Amino acid sequence: MARAFLVVIDSVGIGGAPDAGTFFNGDVPDTGANTLGHIITACAAGQAEDGRSGPLQVPHMMALGLGAAVTLASGQVVDAPAPTGMWGAATEISRGKDTPSGHWELAGLPVPWEWHYFPDETPTFPDDVVAAVCKAAGTTGILGNCHASGTTVIADLGAEHLRTGWPICYTSADSVFQIAAHEEHFGLERLLRLCADVAPLLHQMKVGRVIARPFTGEVGHFQRTGNRKDFAILPPAPVLTNRVQDAGRAVYAVGKIGDIFSMQGIDEVRKGDDRALMRHLHDLVCDAQDGSLTFANFVEFDSLYGHRRDVSGYARHLEWFDVELGTLLGQLRTGDMLVITADHGNDPTWTGTDHTRERVPVLVAGIGAGTLGQIGFTDVAALVLRHLGVAG
Numbered sequence: 021m022a023r024a025f026l027v028v029i030d031s032v033g034i035g036g037a038p039d040a041g042t043f044f045n046g047d048v049p050d051t052g053a054n055t056l057g058h059i060i061t062a063c064a065a066g067q068a069e070d071g072r073s074g075p076l077q078v079p080h081m082m083a084l085g086l087g088a089a090v091t092l093a094s095g096q097v098v099d100a101p102a103p104t105g106m107w108g109a110a111t112e113i114s115r116g117k118d119t120p121s122g123h124w125e126l127a128g129l130p131v132p133w134e135w136h137y138f139p140d141e142t143p144t145f146p147d148d149v150v151a152a153v154c155k156a157a158g159t160t161g162i163l164g165n166c167h168a169s170g171t172t173v174i175a176d177l178g179a180e181h182l183r184t185g186w187p188i189c190y191t192s193a194d195s196v197f198q199i200a201a202h203e204e205h206f207g208l209e210r211l212l213r214l215c216a217d218v219a220p221l222l223h224q225m226k227v228g229r230v231i232a233r234p235f236t237g238e239v240g241h242f243q244r245t246g247n248r249k250d251f252a253i254l255p256p257a258p259v260l261t262n263r264v265q266d267a268g269r270a271v272y273a274v275g276k277i278g279d280i281f282s283m284q285g286i287d288e289v290r291k292g293d294d295r296a297l298m299r300h301l302h303d304l305v306c307d308a309q310d311g312s313l314t315f316a317n318f319v320e321f322d323s324l325y326g327h328r329r330d331v332s333g334y335a336r337h338l339e340w341f342d343v344e345l346g347t348l349l350g351q352l353r354t355g356d357m358l359v360i361t362a363d364h365g366n367d368p369t370w371t372g373t374d375h376t377r378e379r380v381p382v383l384v385a386g387i388g389a390g391t392l393g394q395i396g397f398t399d400v401a402a403l404v405l406r407h408l409g410v411a412g
């Protein structure tokens with residue numbers, strides 16, 4: 021029985037989004053941003069030599085049609101062999117260039133609302149949100165109340181947090197409300213309960229996620245722990261995972277897919293860093309049930325290299341992924357389909373530190389060679405459902 025593996029390489033855009041001019045990094049529109057195209061150019065020019073060298077080597081993705089997809093999406097000519105997979109370039113219609121928007125739309129559900137973003141001013145949160153946090157936390161105030169990087173904000177405010185017991189609340193360019201607190205002094209369970217308590221109010225405002233950001237350690241040496249927990253708004257309609265599960269099939273989530281879909285339609289979650297996730301994916305290619313869907317997200321392209329505008333690091337991660345992909349492709353069974361796609365761009369050569377609005381590649385192994393052409397994100401869900409023989 022057919023199985024499907026849907027793999028999102030987070031932020032690996034290929035340029036050319038028709039509405040890129042309406043998305044910004046600071047004051048600069050995203051017009052012309054091209055995550056993969058610009059990495060290819062930088063590598064060929066010898067400008068991505070940290071821990072790697074020379075032209076970008078991703079032969080397995082190129083064989084599936086990645087070069088052709090870049091050209092189709094953005095016009096950038098890429099030297100690549102004739103594709104042996106199905107390939108295309110997908111355009112997003114949701115009005116956010118964020119992870120939930122991209123994944124929901126890939127799963128068949130364009131986001132039907134505008135997310136709420138907090139203004140980049142201090143204080144950034146409205147009084148009713150602050151009051152709700154204080155009430156739920158049992159404190160007389162909050163710290164932060166600003167846009168911040170999570171590691172910086174705990175270094176700056178962690179000592180005051182220990183002294184006052186007040187939670188540190190901050191946001192970013194994403195539609196998020198994040199609460200950092202010390203695992204021992206404030207209490208991990210208390211932080212998780214606080215996030216769960218205030219999440220309904222934030223979700224009502226169309227803030228996509230409330231995120232618990234626990235940390236530990238002494239003043240000057242604070243460290244975030246692995247106990248981060250996302251309280252995400254529920255998808256407002258059934259998505260790919262629901263449809264597959266409702267058809268009696270197993271649905272495996274690898275990485276942050278469980279958080280992104282608030283566990284809707286998901287049977288089993290496997291987590292870890294990208295290397296651990298790749299081991300999970302290898303295991304699932306070997307063991308996933310007949311008729312199942314495995315939905316994976318590899319986040320480190322985005323979190324470690326895109327936001328940090330680290331071109332060499334991004335290229336290294338692409339090259340690592342491509343080597344692993346070669347092994348995965350060799351392990352696929354007859355009847356398996358493996359799709360590689362992305363959720364938005366995060367061009368490491370671009371200004372700022374935020375995502376970039378781009379088209380994304382859709383590369384498919386296991387169903388022959390040819391072009392899908394210019395498609396929409398929701399066509400990815402349709403492709404998977406069709407392969408599994410599940411009604412959309």
Ligand SMILES: O=P(O)(O)O[C@H]1O[C@H](CO)[C@@H](O)[C@H]1O
Pocket residue numbers: 168169170171191192193194195196198231233
């Ligand atoms: O700086 P930290 O806390 O890692 O926050 C990052 O993590 C958030 C959620 O992934 C993003 O919105 C970004 O702000």
Ligand SMILES: [Mn+2]
Pocket residue numbers: 030031118119322363364
């Ligand atoms: Mn993402």
Ligand SMILES: [Mn+2]
Pocket residue numbers: 322323327375
């Ligand atoms: Mn990101």
